[in-house]
Each structure stands twice: as structure tokens, then as C-alpha cells.
Amino acid sequence: MHETETAYRVASGKLQMALEIGKLSAWDRNLETNVMVGTATFKASLGLPSDAELTYDRLENMFHPADLERVRQAISFGLRTRTPFNIDHRIIRPDGRIIRVQVQGGAVFEGDKPIRILGVVQDITEREKIKEEIHLAQKRQEFLLQLNDQLRSLADPDAIMEATAQSLGRFLKVDCAGYGEVDDTRGIILVEREWSKGVIGNEGRAYRLYDFLPTMMAELRQGRPIYVEDIRNDPRADKPEVQAAYSTINARSALAVPLLKDEKLTAILYMHSAEPRVWSTDDLALAEDVAERTWTAVEKARAEIGLRETDARFRLIAESLPALVWILNPRTELIYTNERWVTYSGLSPEEALGHSWMTAIHPDDMARMQEELVPVVTQHTPYTTEARYRSHEGVYRWHLIQGAPIHTPSGEFKGWVGTSVDIHDLKVTQDALRKSEEQLRLALQSAKMGDWIYDSATQLINLSDRAAEILGLPGGASITGEQLQSRVHPADLTRTSHVKQNAKAARIPYNVQYRIRRFNDDALVWIASQGNTSHAQDGTLVTSGIVQDINESKQVEERQQLLIRELHHRVKNTLATVQAIVGSTARTASSIDEFYQGFVGRIVSLARTHNLLTEDLWQKAALEDLIQTELGPYADEARNRIVFDGPHVELPSEAAVPIGMAIHELTTNAAKHGALSTFGGQVEVRWRVEPGEERPILHFAWTEHGGPRVSAPTRQGFGSRLLQRVLATQLQADVSMDFPEEGLRFTMTLPIPGAPPLFNPDQ
Template sequence: MALEVGKLGSWERDLETDEFSASASFKAMFGLSPNESMTYAQLQQILHPDDVERINLAIEFALTTKTDFNVEHRIIKPDGRSGRVLTRGLAVYENDQPVRLIGVSQDTSERAKAKEESHLAQRRQEFLLNLNDQLQSFDDPHEIMEAMARSLGRLLKVDSAGYGEYDAVTDLVHSEREWSRGAISNEGRSYRLHDLPSWMAEEFKQGRVVVSRDVKMDPRVSDPALQSLYSITNIRTILTTPLLKNGRLEAMLYVSSSEPRNWSDEDISLIQDVAKRTWAAVEKARAEIGLRETEARFRIIAESLPALVWILNSDFQLTYANERWVKYSGMPAEQALGHSWMGAIHPDDIARIMEDAKEVRRNESSYETEARCRSADGEYRWHLFQAAPLHGARGEFKGWVGTSVDIHDMKETEKALRASEERLALAQRAAGIGVFDWDIPSGKVTWTPEQERLFGVDPGTFKGDLAAWEERVHRDDLVAYNKEVQEALARHAPEINVTYRIHRADRALRVIDTIALIFYDDQKNPLRMVGVNLDITRYKQAELRQQLLIRELHHRVKNTLATVQAIVGSTARTATSIDEFYQGFVGRIVSLARTHNLLTEDLWQKAALEDLIRTELGPYEDEARNRVTVEGPFVELPSEAAVPVGMAIHELTTNAAKHGALSTFGGAVEVKWSVEHSGEKPILHFSWTEQGGPRVAAPSQQGFGSRLLQRVLTTQLQADVKMDFRSDGLRFTMTMPIPGEPPPFNPDH
């Protein structure tokens, strides 16, 4: 009973006959039936071959020294199962000679297993701790994969191990490096996931471990091609654990061996744990590499940018600044951080920035402003400040990263440009120059404000297309203008000059002169037409007036020469002496000159009738101003009427001075006129009356004055002339239509 309780089996061996007897519990321990007889030789067949010699040596030593023996050994039961047994015994002596051995055996398989498992668990725990330290010592993800595979392979005593990463885009599992005992290459390999059996690929995508204890006996991998691959790579057993992140296959860790193997749950759990640790270490290493590369790129960019680059924390302290800031500020590098930047900003600007900063910090937002920043030499220069929020790996707000770009020269240039544009706009307005830009492919037209004013369009209301321009062009000029433009584009002309008329919004008709440059692409397709428009209406008017004046001048010269010719002839015919001819000719020429002088003062346009009269009669007025009476409304005579009328007044004055009222003391001349507005043209009623002079009689022959008064006035001016030679004094009357003004310039003609 004690043996049963202690799970002990007793036995006895006769050293002379070598018979062996044992209890039922002993036989059960060794995998024998209770009634089965056995010899010691048969027992030795159950002992593990590697332990038989050690057991026999222990017994011989006990017999020699007459001591007990105690040995733990392995057994292989007839059914193939293995176990561990602790055997204790001693010898029984007769006459000092050993005759038999007796002892007990205890099954220690469970205890050994527990011990082995404890030892294995301890080894695995130590392995994981060492693996963590080992993986953290590498910066290269590939070295991490290789170190993991090597350590895991040696721990599990397999032939190869590897870590492969899956790329869903290319469907490739790529093992950069593998570890093996030499059976296969360590260089790594790649294969398509869907080249594997479909069930296996699906298992991997579902995150399930795939185990084959013996590939030759596993019907799932019986495909000849797969078996050939296993044979080439000397694989008999393989275990692969996939790694999923966010439901997606990311990587796989696999181990294989050239001998079949029963993979325990502890093995699978360990491999899964190692896979997770490897993935974390690889991703961390890559993140650190990326961070180092990012920091390196940032510093390279920060130091090479033509700008001040800086980082502020949430308290607006400068935690980083590039070398350019150190040089610009003139401060030592150790003093260029912190709040030093605030002292470099212009006082008027820092107050505004700090006020803006309240909302920027509250919203953790971006910020952009322009401010003046003092350089090392004390000069304030304009900078463009741009800041973006900076967050940590977990999304926490850490401050701002930004740049400060010197825009001082640009600001000065913009200021000068604005002044220049203002001057240009004023010059354009003063000169009435409008600028346009026609994008030919799109048809978009851009006008300057002066162009809108030129066309009578309210500022900002131009529609920006050709139709809006065409509706302003005179209908008789639009077709010709478009034709001229199309011909210029067809011959690839670099510029064009066109004149046309427009209708302004106020219904005014103006003449526009367009001068434009045309730009083409490499294939000679027209791209843009940029030009200016000038209002040349007044120049057209001046041109027409000039033409009229030239024609008038030709006419006046011809008439003047004809008049002089007539004066010469008539004076010669009536003069009785050279002196009389001279006096008469000179007086008439002087009168003609005075009339022309009045006309030229008005640019050959008009002369006042009263001026013509007073010019001739002025010298005969006395101090009492009662010899000459001039009375009538203001009347202007155009040049074609002023010359003959002026000559007529001269002849009347000369005749009165020689023979009439002005030739004696007390004589008087009364000149009156009025204007009647009853028809198409106003009618001038003119009278010349002499009194108090010598007695008057009708002349016996007609002189120059009479012919001038009768013929010239009648022929040129359609005047009705009457001369009454009354005895008390000459009375001259003239009724004539006043010639109209020439028509004003009309852009329609």
C-alpha cells in the first residue's frame, strides 16, 4: 500500500540466475502487462540505449563499494512512448557475496516534463528579453529581421527562419534576409502570395497560423510543384504565422526544419509574439530613419533657404533658428533663442502681432503677416512672416514652424511701381489714352479704367469680351476694321494701326486710332493683341479746319490778287496824273490791308462790321464826336463778305473825304445798319448818309468806287445796292444776305 501511495514499483533481480521479478505497478510503469514475465535482458531492451551503460556502471559501483545506487534514466515503452524513471536499489549479501538486487522505481516523466517546461519557459522569457535588447540595438530594419530570425531559429533548433513583408499592390511577400543553418541561402527571396495554394493564401489573409508537421504526409500541400519546392529547400516541417494590422496582411514570420516536428501551442505562441515584436521594432526603426531623414532634410532646407527659418513653442519661445537668423540678428547663437526675437520686431508691429497671437494660440492655427525686423546693423527691413502649427507624434500641439522672408526691396519696388502706375494712369488720362489686352484664343478682353472712360463706359462695367466692344463701333467701320485685323493676323503682322469711329454711351460720336502689337506662338498662331486707343476727334477737326484754311487761303490769295489787279486797272483809268494814281492806289491797298488784318486776327474767319467802319472813319472823328455817327447791332461778317464790304466802306470814306461831307468843316457822316431774321439767312440793311458837305451832283463817268459798289457787292454778295446823289449829300444803301458759317466737323463724313 505504501508503494502504491508513493507511485513506486518494486523489483528484485537474482544475480545468480538473472531472473527478474517486479510488482504490477512496476510493469505498468514500463508499459508491460501485469502477468507478463521478464528477464533482466528483456528489461534492458526497454531502457533507453543511451542510458544502459550509465545504469550498469551505477550498479557495478554500488556492488563494489557495497553502497546503494540511485540513477534516473529514460525508457522507451513497447508501444513507442517514452518516459523517465528514477531507480533506487541495493544488494543482498550471503557470505559477503551479493546474491540479489532489490529496489524500487518511480515514474518521473511528469516531473521531468514540468521541469523541462519550466526551464523552456524560462529560456523563452530570457530569449524575449534578450531579443528586445538585441532588436533595439539595430538601426537597420533588415538587420533587425536577420537578428530575429537567427535568434529564433537557434532557440527552436530549426533549420531556417525568416520574416517577410507583404505588399498588397504587387502581391509580393519579400523576405529581405533569411537565416539558415546552411541548407538554403541567407540572401532572402520574394514570391507572389497567390502562387501559394488558395486555401493557404486565404488563411494568411485571415491572420491564421498555418502549420504542417510533416509536409510529406500533409494532403493539403501535396501539389507536386509545392513538394518539389519543399524538397529543394530541404523542408519537412514548416510553421508560418501571419501578422495583420487594421485587418490587412502586413508581414509573415516562418520557421522550417528538415525533420518532422510536433509544434506545441507554446511554440506557436512564441512565434506569434516574436512576429509582433519584430514588426514593432522594424516600424520603429523605419520611423526613426524617416525622422532622422526628415530632420536632416529640414536642416538642409532651413540652412539653404534665403529666409529666416525658426520654430516657436506654444509660449512663443524660439526653440530653433537657422544660422541665417543668427547672422541677421547679430546675437550670439546661445542668445538668439528664447524670446529674443520679440526685441527685433518694430515696436509698432510687435504689439499687433502679439494681439493676433492670442487667437492664433487659442485656435492652434496658421498665421501670416508682414512686419519690420531689425537687422544687426540696426536697419528695420520688411519681412513676410508665415507660420504653420506644429504637432507631435500623438497629435499634441507643440507650437509653430515658420519662415521670415525679406521683402523690403519688393515693398520698395511695389511702392515705386504704384507711383509709376499712378503717373502712367494720370498721363493716360491727360492724353486720353486707353489700353486694352485681347486674349485671342479665349476672346477675353481687358480694359484699363481710362479705356472705359474713353468709350463712355462706367468704371468696372465693361463685360470683357469682343461683343461688348463691337456694340460701340460705328456700323460702317466694324466690317472694315475686322477685315483689316484678320488680314494682319493672316500675314503674321507684328503690329497694326487702324482708325474707326465709336458711339459713346452719351451718344457722342468719336474717332479712335488704335495702335497694337500682336503676339504669336511657335506655330505662328495668334495669342494676344495689346495696344492703345487714342481719341483723335479733335485732331480730325483740326485737320479739316486746316484743309479748309488752306482752301480759303488759296481762294483769298486769288481774290486778293484779282482785287489788286482791278484796283490797278481802275485807278489807272481814272487818274489824271502819276501822283493821283499813286495816292489812289496806295489808299486802296492800305484799306485792303486793314481789312485783311482784321480777318487774320480772327484766323481768317470773321470781322466785325463796326470794326471795318471805325477803322476807315476813325481818323475823321473830331473831339466833339459829332462828325461821324456809327450805329447798329453787333454783326460779324465772314471773310468772303468782309473784304468787299471793307473795300466798299473805304471807297465811301475816301469819296467823302475828297468830295463829300468829310471834305469841309461841319460835314457829317451817319452810318446805320440793322439785321432782319426772316429767312434761311439773316438780311443786313446798311445805310451811309452824308450831310453838311459841298453840293452833290451825279458823276459824269463811273469810277472805281462806283464799280466796286455796284459790281463786286452785287456779284459776290448778292447785295441790292442803291446810290442816291442828292444835292445835300450822298446816300448809299445796301441790302444783302449775311453769308453763313462753314458747317462744323462731322465724324460721320
């Protein structure tokens, strides 16, 4: 007996250990009393205290109503067939918690009557929860894979939004789902497709997000999803207008997931139901995943649509352009060309690709281009050049080649796209035009001409470099008509304006000469201007012409006229002077020889003065040259016989002739009777120029000393009359002659004819 009890205790211990390890509880139901007993963990697993009385009826009341009938059928079947039963079901514990248990048991019979049911129960709540989570995870993964396949097959962004809303709404068993893009400035979400109970709204909608929750936009901008489990009990929706907004869309619960790109709210995936709902973290995670996939698919579809549209436009433009259009890969191989290259080269579309373009370029141009392309290919830079392409007829024609590098948005270099425009006719025309322009430039340059054109739009006269130079402006300058008119000499302005206006009214060219002050140095110069006004194709007036520097020719012309007038005047004056010399010399000469010597000397002096004037085309003679001409032969540097000092003075011809003859008379008198007639005599000639009221004043002094003693002459000769009368009469000179014993002193003060006034610092 003792051994039997010991064996029972050992068996009971092993059973208890096995039950604990397997998290099992044993139970025993008396079929006559319906009382149930069990191990210590049995009642605890049911949420009952250990001392609670438990009958089977009470236990049945804890079964989940949906499982009760199924449990009864399993037990009844086991009793009827005398087989064990195995069933799992849910139990609602007194604390309201629902657990899932697995029950295994069997009946004990006495004869044919079951008296007891023994069994074990195991709490499988966590296991089933894990299984359910795994199942849901698998379902979500399958859903996402199917959604990916579905989105991958769609090319329309609206269709992608539609598929997303429909699939997610059905999977999460909500009443409505949608994907919308946010217009943050207006606070609205634009929805192209919205799913509702299997019905797709094909017309776009716009929701004001502020209508649904006051803080909705702020939270979404921060990337936080919006949960509403029951809008009627949500403290954030206590305002009537918010409740009305949800009532309008028949929603009690809602979930909105924001999508931020570059920290900016871009889109929202939302869903709502007509009944309250607790949104799980799995629901949120799935919605966030779907929102990201939807945005990626929509943006990809839009990019592909844009790419297709761009490619279609590119091909349309490429085929319509009057140029060879091409794309090169990084190895400079043609991967695309328009039909024009196929036609031009005579190659098939397949042969026209690759490096066919290199063999079509003129060898001389290709040799140059190979050097130019080295940095272009290595540095992926733009390229522009001109080269000759050989046509299928074997004729080379010039083309302007322009290529630009292609990079992907990520910066990857993909090659070049470019055009080759036929400029052969333009090149030929340019060469001819260049030669013509060069000939015109040389012709204008030799003729001292420049061209101009009047732009009616800007109202500017555009000058060529040569025309600008003539007017004293920098090359390529432009001026207004008012600026040009302001530089015209007042005496020529009226005549010039009339000529131009009359020519414009009659629509004929004009040609006018006038004086103008240059812009750079204010010098007064003569120019000749020619112009013509015509109508352009658009009806606007076009005026162009040339301007010529004629200042030098005008000066020559004026000088010729002056010389002619001067010649007439000088001939008359010279004849009168010669007549006076003959008469005066004859009256003072005591012999034929004396008459001859005096007459010849005076004629020679007159000739020398005239020589000085004719060297300057009868314009002026320098005072120092007149003195040097007469006194030069008597100079002796060792004895310092001749001394003259004074500033440079230019004398006009009307003053140079009488002053030159006066110096001749003084020199002749000094050589015959005065300081130059003896060994130690000396002549000093000094002059200065001072400002006058109208013209500069010349102060001239002739002083002799070291010669024979001097006394006043007893009679007045030609020289005295010349010095005192001619100079005073013709030049308004103040003349004085003194005869001290040491030598003659002659002074002369006169205004210089034709000279401009000098600046007087004392005035």
C-alpha cells in the same frame, strides 16, 4: 509473536501509505533468480499487468537505449562500494509511451555476497516535463530579450530582417528562416534577407505563395498560420507542381506566420526544414511574437531613416533658402533657426534661440502682433503677417512672416515652423508703384481713359475696370479680338484694321479713333484706342495700350460743325425772311406807322423763335413753347381765353422758324380782328401726332370763337401768304383756312422733318 506480527503490519501499512503519498513503488530483485517483485503500483507504473512475470532482463529491455549503460554503471558502482544508488532514466512502456523514473536502491549482503537489491521507483515524467517546459520558457524569454537587444542596436531594416531570420532559425533548429513583405496584388513575398544553415542571402528574393499551397494566400489573409509537418504526406500538396516547389527549396516541413495590419496581409515570417517536423504551439507562439517584434523594429527603423532624411533635407533647404527659417515650441520660443538669422541678428547661435525674435521686431509691429497671436497661440492656427526686424546694424527691414502649426501623427501640438522673408525692397517698390498707379488712375480717370493688355497665351484682351466701363462691360472683364471687332461700326472697321496692322508690321505705336457699340446697352459711342507691341524677354509679343472715351468731345465737335453750318444757313434764311417781311409789310401798309408796327411785330416774333432755337444750340424747339410764347400774354384763366392741348413735339429749326412765324401771324390777326380782340373771345389750339410711312405726321388745328363775326378777306396779306405758301413750300404742309361767321379755323398737316418713324400698331 503476536505483537511482532502486529508491529510488522503497522509498519507495512505506514510504508504503503508513505509510498502512495510519495507516488513511489517498492521493488525487490533476487540476484540469484533475477526475478523482480514489487508493490501493486510497481508493475502498473511500467504499463504491465499485475500478474505479469517480471525479470530484471525483461525490465532492462524496457530501458531507453540511450540510458541503459548509465543505469548499469550506477548499479555496479553501488554493489562494488556497498553504497545506495540514485538514478533517473527513461523507460519505454509496452504501449510505446516513454516515461521518466527516478530509482533509489541498495544491496542486501550475506557476508560479502549481495543476494538482493531493494529499492523504490518514482514516476517523474510530469515533473520533468514541467521542468523542461520551464527551461524552454526561460530559454525563449532569454532568446527574445537577446533579440530585442540585437534589434535595438540596428538601424538598417535589412539588417533587422537578417538578424531575425538568423536568430530564430538557430534557436528553433530549422534549416531555413526568413522575413518577407507581401505584395498582395501580385501574390508574392519579397524577401531581402533569408537565413539558411547559417548563410545569409544578401540578394533579395521573390516567392510566389500560390506555388506552395493552393489555399495559402487565402488562409494567410485571414490571419491563420500555415503548418506543413511532412509535405509528402500532406493532402493539400497532392499536385506534382506543389511537391516540386518544396523540393526546389529542399523542404519537407514548413511554418508560415502571417502579420496583418489594418486587416491587410503585410508580412510573413517563415521557416522550413529538410526533415519532417511536428510544430508545437510554443513554436507558433514564438514565431508570432518574433514576427510582431520584427515588423515593429523594421517600421521604426524606416521611420527613423525617413525622419533623418527629412531632417537633413529640411536643414539643407533651410540653409539654402534666402529667408529666415525657424521653429517655435508651443511657448513661442525659438528652438531652431538657420544660420541666416544668426548672421542677421548678430547674436551667437545660443543667444539667437529663445525669445530673441521678439526683441528684434519693431515695437509698433510687436504691439500689433501680440494681439494677433492670442488666438494663434491658444488655438494652434497658422499665422501670416508683415513686420520689421532690426538687423545687427540697427536697421529695420520689412519681412513677410508665415508660420504653420506642427502636430505629431497622434495629433499632439508641437509648435510652429515658418519663414521670415525679407520684402523690404519690395515694400518700397510697392509703395512707389502704388503712388504711381494712383496718379495714373487719377490721370486716366480725368482723361476718361482705361488701360488694356493682350495675353498671347490665352488670346484675350484683359481690360482694366475703367476700360471695361468704357466698353460697357463689368469690371475686370476679358474679351477676344473677334468680340471687340464685332462691335466696331462697319464704316470704321476697314480703316481701323489697316491702322493696327500697319503699326504692328512697322513695330510702331498706333492711334486710331472709331465708333463702337457698347456691350451693355448697344449705344454707339466714339472711342480713341492707342496700342504698342513689344517683345518680352522670352521672345513673345506683348501688346498693351489705352482706350479713351471721346464720345462727348466728338459730339461737341459735331455740334460745333453743325452749328457753323446751321449758322450759315440761318443767316441766309433770316436775311431772306427779313427781306420778305419788309417787302410784304410795305405793300400792305397804308401808312408809315402801320408799316412800323407790322414790321416790328414780325421781327420780334422771328427773334423769339430764334431765342428758343439758340437755347438748344440751334437744334430743336418745342411746339408748345412756340404757342406759349405767342399766346401766353393773352391767357386769362378765369375766362379760359386760351386753350391748347397736344403731346410734346420737338421741331427742328427748319420747321420751328416758319411754324413759329405762322403762329405769330395767327395770334396777331386774332388780337387785331379776331377772337382776342373782344372780351368774350376764345382761341383753341389742338394738335396730335400720327405714324407716317417715313416720318410722323403732325395734325395742327387753330380755332377761334366768341369774337366778331368773320368774313373772307378781300385781299391776301403777308400772313395769308406765309400760312399758305411758305408752310406748303418749305415743309410740304397741307394748309387750310376757313372763315365761318363764328371765327377763323386754320388747319395744317405736315410730316415732321428729321423725326424717326413712329411704330404703327395697325401695320
